[in-house]
Amino acid sequence: MDLSIAAILAQDGITSGAIYALLALALVLVFSVTRVIFIPQGEFVAYGALTVAALQSNRFPHSATLLVALGVVCFIYEVAATLRSAELRHGAARSLPLAALKFLLFPAALYFATRAAAGMALPLVAQVALALAIVIPMGPMIYRLAFQPLAEASILVLLIVSVGTHFAMIGLGLVMFGAEGSRTTPFSDARIDIGSLAISGQSLVIVAASIILIVSLYLYFERTLSGKALRATAVNRLGARLVGIGTTQAGRLAFTLAAAMGALCGVLIAPLTTVYYDSGFLIGLKGFVGAIIGGLASYPIAAAGAVLVGLLESYSSFWASALKEVIVFTLIIPVLLWRSLTSKHVEEEEE
Amino acid sequence: MKIRFAAALLPALIAFAYAGNAAAQIKVGVSVSATGPAASLGIPEKNTIALLPRTIAGKTVEYIVLDDATDPTTAVKNARKLVSEDKVDLLIGSTVTPNSLAMTDVAAESETPMISMAASASIIEPQDAKRRWVFKTPQNDSHMTTAIISHMADAGVKTVGFIGFNDAYGEGWYREISKLADTRKIKLVANERFARPDTSVTGQVLKIMSANPDAVLIAGSGTPAALPQKTLKERGYKGKIYQTHGVANNDFLRVCGKDCEGTWLPSGPILVAEQLPDSNPVKKSALAYKTAYEKAYGAGTVSTFGGHAWDAGVLLANAAPAALKAGQPGTVEFRRGLRDAIEHSKDVAGAHGIFNMSPTDHLGLDQRSRVMVQIVNGKWKLGGDAR
Numbered sequence: 001m002d003l004s005i006a007a008i009l010a011q012d013g014i015t016s017g018a019i020y021a022l023l024a025l026a027l028v029l030v031f032s033v034t035r036v037i038f039i040p041q042g043e044f045v046a047y048g049a050l051t052v053a054a055l056q057s058n059r060f061p062h063s064a065t066l067l068v069a070l071g072v073v074c075f076i077y078e079v080a081a082t083l084r085s086a087e088l089r090h091g092a093a094r095s096l097p098l099a100a101l102k103f104l105l106f107p108a109a110l111y112f113a114t115r116a117a118a119g120m121a122l123p124l125v126a127q128v129a130l131a132l133a134i135v136i137p138m139g140p141m142i143y144r145l146a147f148q149p150l151a152e153a154s155i156l157v158l159l160i161v162s163v164g165t166h167f168a169m170i171g172l173g174l175v176m177f178g179a180e181g182s183r184t185t186p187f188s189d190a191r192i193d194i195g196s197l198a199i200s201g202q203s204l205v206i207v208a209a210s211i212i213l214i215v216s217l218y219l220y221f222e223r224t225l226s227g228k229a230l231r232a233t234a235v236n237r238l239g240a241r242l243v244g245i246g247t248t249q250a251g252r253l254a255f256t257l258a259a260a261m262g263a264l265c266g267v268l269i270a271p272l273t274t275v276y277y278d279s280g281f282l283i284g285l286k287g288f289v290g291a292i293i294g295g296l297a298s299y300p301i302a303a304a305g306a307v308l309v310g311l312l313e314s315y316s317s318f319w320a321s322a323l324k325e326v327i328v329f330t331l332i333i334p335v336l337l338w339r340s341l342t343s344k345h346v347e348e349e350e351e
Numbered sequence: 352m353k354i355r356f357a358a359a360l361l362p363a364l365i366a367f368a369y370a371g372n373a374a375a376q377i378k379v380g381v382s383v384s385a386t387g388p389a390a391s392l393g394i395p396e397k398n399t400i401a402l403l404p405r406t407i408a409g410k411t412v413e414y415i416v417l418d419d420a421t422d423p424t425t426a427v428k429n430a431r432k433l434v435s436e437d438k439v440d441l442l443i444g445s446t447v448t449p450n451s452l453a454m455t456d457v458a459a460e461s462e463t464p465m466i467s468m469a470a471s472a473s474i475i476e477p478q479d480a481k482r483r484w485v486f487k488t489p490q491n492d493s494h495m496t497t498a499i500i501s502h503m504a505d506a507g508v509k510t511v512g513f514i515g516f517n518d519a520y521g522e523g524w525y526r527e528i529s530k531l532a533d534t535r536k537i538k539l540v541a542n543e544r545f546a547r548p549d550t551s552v553t554g555q556v557l558k559i560m561s562a563n564p565d566a567v568l569i570a571g572s573g574t575p576a577a578l579p580q581k582t583l584k585e586r587g588y589k590g591k592i593y594q595t596h597g598v599a600n601n602d603f604l605r606v607c608g609k610d611c612e613g614t615w616l617p618s619g620p621i622l623v624a625e626q627l628p629d630s631n632p633v634k635k636s637a638l639a640y641k642t643a644y645e646k647a648y649g650a651g652t653v654s655t656f657g658g659h660a661w662d663a664g665v666l667l668a669n670a671a672p673a674a675l676k677a678g679q680p681g682t683v684e685f686r687r688g689l690r691d692a693i694e695h696s697k698d699v700a701g702a703h704g705i706f707n708m709s710p711t712d713h714l715g716l717d718q719r720s721r722v723m724v725q726i727v728n729g730k731w732k733l734g735g736d737a738r
Contacts, residue, residue: 005557012553019550057605171386179390180602181574269550274574274606278388279548318554322517322544 007197009314015203015272017310018210022265023287024294024306025217026258031296032234033254035155036147039162042284043169044135044259048266049275050173051131053182055118062176063134064107064114070141071107075099077144103141110134124187132263139259140252142169147255148248166281173277181274184267206268213261214303230254286313286328293335295343305335377412377671377680380433382444382454383468383660387421388547391573391602393446395644395657396468400443402643403664408672410680419445426450430457440680441689443663445469446656448519451487458484462683464690466666468659471523475713486693486713488662490619490703490720495596496527498617498721499568502734504535508566508591511537512559514552514579515570517544524570524595540564547575556582565590572597577607584610591615596721599655604729614726615734619703621658623724626733633704633719636665640702655703662701669699 023041030038047063054061078099082088088095110133117130146165150157190201220227233240233250241247262284269275269283289309294302309328316327381400384393400414415437419426426445433439434457442463445451448471455474458465459481467474467487474487503511513528515521521544532539540562543555556579559567567590569579576598583592594616604611620627624637640661644653670692677688696715699706704720723734 005561008557009554012551016550174386174390179386179394180600181606183606273550273578276548276574282546282548283550314551314554316554317545317549317552318558321552321555321558324544325517325546 004197005318009318010311011197011199011203013311013314014307015206015310016313017307018207019265019269019283020287020290020306020310021303022210022213022261023284024290024302025214025299026261027284027288027291028294028296028299028302029217029230030254030258031291033230034143034147034151034158034251036158037155037162037296038255038258039159039281039284039288040142040166040169041258041262041287042280042282043166043173044139044262044280045266045269045283046173046177046275046277046280047138047169048131048135048263049184049270049280050177050182050266050277051134052127052267052270053184053275054177055114055122055127055131056184057182058118058121060118061114061131061134063138064111066172066176067107067134067138067141068111070138070145071103074141074144075103078103107137110137124185128267131267132260135263135266136256136259139255139257139262142259143252143255148251151247151251170278170281173280177277179277181276181279182270183274184270186271202271206272209264209268213264217257217299226253286310289329289332292332295339375410375680377407377410377441378437378439379412379414379441379443379667380430380437380439381414381416382419382426382429382433382442382450383416384421384426384446384450385418389421389447391600392656393418393421395652395654396446396660398648399640399644399657399660400664402647403661404668407668408675410671410675412667415439419450421447421450423449423453427453427457430454434458434461434463438681439463440686441466441667443468443660448474451485455481455485462690463686464693466663466693468656468663471519472714478711478713482713483694483710484690486666486708488659488666488701488703488706488714490596490716491714492523492527494716494718494721495617496524496531498723499593499595499615500528500531500535500537502615502723503537503566503591503593506566506591508537510540510562510564510566512541512543512562512564512567513539513570514541514543514545514555514559514567516572516575517546520572520597521570524568528568528570545571545575545579547571549575549578552579552582553586555579556586556588559583560586560588566593567591568593568595570595570597573600574598574602574606577603577611580607580614581610596655599724599731601651601654604726604731607726608729611726612728616724616726617721618724618731619655619658619720620722621653621655621702623722623731623733627722631719633700633702636700637702658702662703662706665699665701666693666696666706669693669696 026041027038030036051061051063082092082095146161150161186202187205188201192199221231229245230250230253232245233247237247286309287306290306291302293305313324313328317324383397385397397416400416405412417429419429430442442458442465444454446468448469451467451469451474465485467485470489472491475482475485513525515524529539541559543559545552545555569576576594580592592614594614596618599618599622620633621637624641627634640658641653644657670689673692674685674689678684694708694710696706696708704716706715708715724731725734
């Protein structure tokens with residue numbers, strides 16, 4: 001292993017690390033705001049990637065159909081919840097049309113737009129935008145269906161629901177996209193040569209996108225009101241409710257952001273590798289390792305941990321490729337050991 | 352009360368009416384991996400089962416298809432359900448080796464013959480009290496490895512780098528290749544592994560290229576095997592690249608694109624059925640399968656994996672008349688007779704080759720069951736020597 005190989009492996013590791021960092025941040029965000037360990041995060045990656053791939057090969061992405069179906073079910077839930085509670089019934093004249101707009105009209109409009117677009121040859125930016133528009137609304141809808149009714153349940157119950165949602169989404173992914181995988185065309189075929197190191201334009205796009213996203217997330221949490229509201233909910237749910245921050249809305253926002261980051265990751269990795277309906281899980285899991293390194297609480301450490309996972313994976317695939325997965329996932333054990341020895345034990349009931 | 356009593360009696364009466372017919376029906380239980388990691392193998396197999404004959408030797412044939420999601424525990428559960436509740440006369444399954452190995456116990460216990468669609472030779476070798484009930488239709492890895500090694504030796508390849516799946520498939524291929532490579536004086540200079548969902552194999556490819564082999568063998572199946580190929584081409588590898596028969600489907604061509612130009616792989620003849628010379632004994636039966644599948648599912652959809660399910664049906668159709676002499680369907684005598692009849696299959700032409708089984712060989716395929724294929728202009732092209 002000489003310097004040029006080490007440099008190539010480092011580039012590779014940082015590229016995958018950037019993807020894992022985005023997923024780690026999404027996982028930390030969702031956990032800190034809603035206490036849900038969001039295992040289906042990887043599925044959004046797969047859905048985003050496969051939707052773009054379907055659009056590029058002029059096939060209709062059935063994720064649009066899933067969006068419509070989820071919208072209909074959410075709407076039915078909303079109507080049932082509104083009619084059941086007396087106080088909500090008073091505002092029904094205003095809230096139900098709004099719900100219809102969100103859950104019925106928007107997905108339907110998107111469905112027909114996709115039908116029209118599937119035959120045309122759209123520019124790459126339009127394809128990516130359409131794919132993101134289809135996949136991102138699934139986040140809040142899944143929150144509404146699976147997690148909102150259980151918002152006060154214990155972390156274990158939420159984890160089990162999370163696993164169930166993951167299985168459901170994987171099965172739906174198989175139905176929508178088939179068993180075989182797809183790739184998409186790269187964003188850029190550029191290759192920049194620095195000495196003996198050839199940096200591909202694709203990796204630069206990925207790292208740049210990750211950095212921009214991380215910085216925007218930071219600015220969002222620091223400077224905007226809704227960002228601060230999310231942080232408040234993350235610190236103390238009850239306190240946030242007392243000062244008038246709606247925890248349901250916070251949860252919905254967190255899931256929307258998580259779906260957005262997941263879908264974006266999918267769009268970014270689709271040109272690099274073949275994505276299958278079930279490959280999102282393993283990618284999400286490696287992001288989860290990064291999130292664990294951050295203790296599911298700290299964003300910078302989670303991002304750094306995820307980059308470390310990417311680098312470790314890259315170097316161990318050179319030295320001992322058969323043991324690559326083992327090495328990456330065994331990283332969790334010393335981290336957990338160190339964390340459990342150094343941090344105070346917090347009772348979950350203390351709210 | 353009287354109505355309820357009559358209502359309870361009605362199903363019993365209907366059951367009696369049908370009981371007579373049920374005995375004349377041959378029941379085939381199928382456990383296939385239509386979901387999970389082997390879905391791209393299992394779905395064509397499941398589609399093919401729908402095309403198998405519905406009457407054989409005057410008896411109607413019923414196929415009960417269950418999905419085992421590429422999970423051995425579910426495969427065993429399916430097998431138990433099929434033999435104890437549905438009382439099937441033949442088990443077909445499963446798509447992958449671990450599932451088939453697990454189902455062997457159930458087949459042997461219930462004395463039900465089983466035809467597996469999975470590739471490993473360990474399913475039927477060595478023959479013993481349990482394995483005598485199990486047959487398989489896919490070519491052994493050794494058929495394919497001998498084809499590859501002879502092609503390599505003829506092309507003057509002296510050193511080979513290996514990169515394969517880090518599971519039983521990759522491991523099995525490595526073992527077979529290392530055994531044969533020694534005999535043909537070919538040296539294996541690199542042994543790397545990768546996982547199916549990996550986003551990058553740069554490290555492995557760099558290690559292989561630093562050993563500078565004349566040829567690289569990629570032992571993966573389905574579209575993941577395109578990743579090392581694309582990475583090798585990206586890194587500027589100029590030697591020959593060989594793939595295994597696991598990639599013989601059109602999705603692989605779609606994903607691999609230009610990077611797969613000139614790749615060699617062994618395959619069952621079904622992949623290039625129209626290109627076979629008319630004198631080739633497998634051409635007719637392979638084309639029969641291809642026509643039937645594409646008529647039902649569309650042009651260009653045929654897959655070599657579905658061919659293994661077709662061959663199981665062909666073996667059943669060939670063996671059922673002899674088995675019926677031994678007993679009626681639904682009885683253990685029929686199942687024993689069916690096992691014996693399948694074991695004595697002679698010159699049965701299927702989609703993948705000609706089957707000649709014997710008590711020591713429960714596969715029965717020979718050199719006619721594989722050809723070397725090259726990817727030219729994004730299509731499969733039959734290689735020069737069809738041996």
